[in-house]
Amino acid sequence: MILYFLTLVLFVMGVYCLIAKKNIIKKIIGLTITDYAINLFIILIGYRANGIAPIMFKNMTMQELTERGVDPLPQALVLTSIVIGLGVLSMMTAICLRLYEKYKTFDMSEINRLKG
Amino acid sequence: MTMQTIYPLFTALPLAAAFFNLLVTKINKKAADYIAFLVTAALAVMAVLTIFEAPFAYRIGGFPAPWGILLISDGLSALMLVIINAIALLSIIYSIKYMTMYTAKPKYFSLFLLMLAGMNGVVITGDLFNVFVFLEVASLASYALVGFGCEHEELEASFKYLILGEVASTAILFGIAFLYSMTGTLNMPDLARQLEVLGINKAVAFVIALFIMGFGLKASMVPFHAWLPDAHPSAPAPISAMLSGVLIKAIGVYAIARVMFDVVGPNAMVSSILMFLGALSMLVGVFLAVGQSDFKRMLAYHSISQMGYVTIGLGLGLNPNVPPVIAAMGLFGGLYHLVNHAVFKSLLFLCAGAFEFRTGTRNRYEMGGLIRKMPVTSTACSIASLSISGVPPFNGFWSKLIIIVAFIQAGYYVYGAIAVFVAFMTLLSFIKLQRFVIFGQLPARFANIQEAPFAMTLPLVVLAILCIALGLAYPYLDQGALQAARAALLDKVSYMGFIIGG
Incomplete structure (x- = not known):
């Protein structure tokens, strides 16, 4: 339970960073932290104390495997989610660099040509 | 029968084309145009063929249902596939001339195909995590396309859109993880069965809230709409047409409809939330639209307002407390308006692009009298304006009429009155547009x-004919594809049956 709580704290920290900071680099960091918090949450769903890898060996019964093996699906989901996160992160930094070239600043309150 | 074996090509083909496009361009610069055109044409033909198929499920890799991933084709998927791929084909034809204004055309086509692959993937899949993955593919490509011009405003809009879009994606992923921890499955027909047993407890209600926020942000319902009026006008015109015409429907409204109708099932709470958000979107969108001077920005605000009609129709369809006939009528109106909006809004954005291509401005107060110089584009623009403002016999009139009648019959007089009022305001706003752009000095x-080139006027003419045809063919639509789409949403039991039928 304490692990879930710590994940929630991480999530809230990321959201705070995303909302309160004006520097767009910090916003990107905040978004990445929220992403990692969700990834940790998915991993925790599949976690099992003293679990074994979900591979069927010769000297094992089906019951033993279902009792002790961890759920492999959340790990597969997290791998996919991390890859997507990488794509998003590189996209964000690329746009961020282009923004700096044009506006000469990372301050979101000065990047404000669109209104209404 | 053939469709059942080649169904995964809806995403595989554009994905492969997006990759090989860039390789082939190293040898021949012209090839990108032809590849993009041929791929989208093939997809459009396949989509039309899918309409005539009976519902089926395709197992990826042959794994049986709750373990493997299912691709599901039913009435709603087929309808969405036709809309997506038809508008994509017309946008590609339009892009061949229009994108000469920009550099790096092959990269543009690759991103376009990537976005198309993502949208098709969301529509055909039967697995909730797969929905998330394809949604991210489509969104990532659209972030890049919004900032394609690399000017000050475009980059700013792209960054705003990216941040808000990623917040939505995080919410959706969180919801999916939560749902998995409760049920232990991600297969949507299987999830529907598990939730039938579980009922709507507090955890499921939390997931529903996360989904409405996430998919609602992608569909830009009103409290989550801030990115749309920046992002849609900043993109190149064919991309604006794709974003406003198709993307917000495929990854926003379609996903909400699929999850709420087929997985969660009719529910009074969700229904009242969707109806309220729909009414709010209609009102806020249309009020903000009236005062805009930028042509495309005004259209973007109207997208928010018109998507409100679709949402409110879906909301009525979800309501278990009104008689089923009236709920089905509201849902039919919503789906009909979804099709109509895809047609007339992409037409309007393409017209705005054609005007910009020749005049070099998007400010509608600087234009005027363009019907004398660009008759085809102006006529198409007029037809689309009449459609969106709901003048009979164009298509927008019928769908709005059905929604309003359904609400009056259901006893929701306030929502009915709002729908009438918003239709009136839309008319006002588009009369102003006609006065400043098409007629006048x-x-x-x-x-x-001069008139826009042929490659640009052809899609305009096709879409304008569709606007009239969908309006005149209204009496026949009740038996056609729309009916199948409505049945797919209302029949939760047969959706759950896909798990065996695969």
């Missing part, structure tokens, strides 16, 4: 402009 500096 021709400014002296536009004395020498």
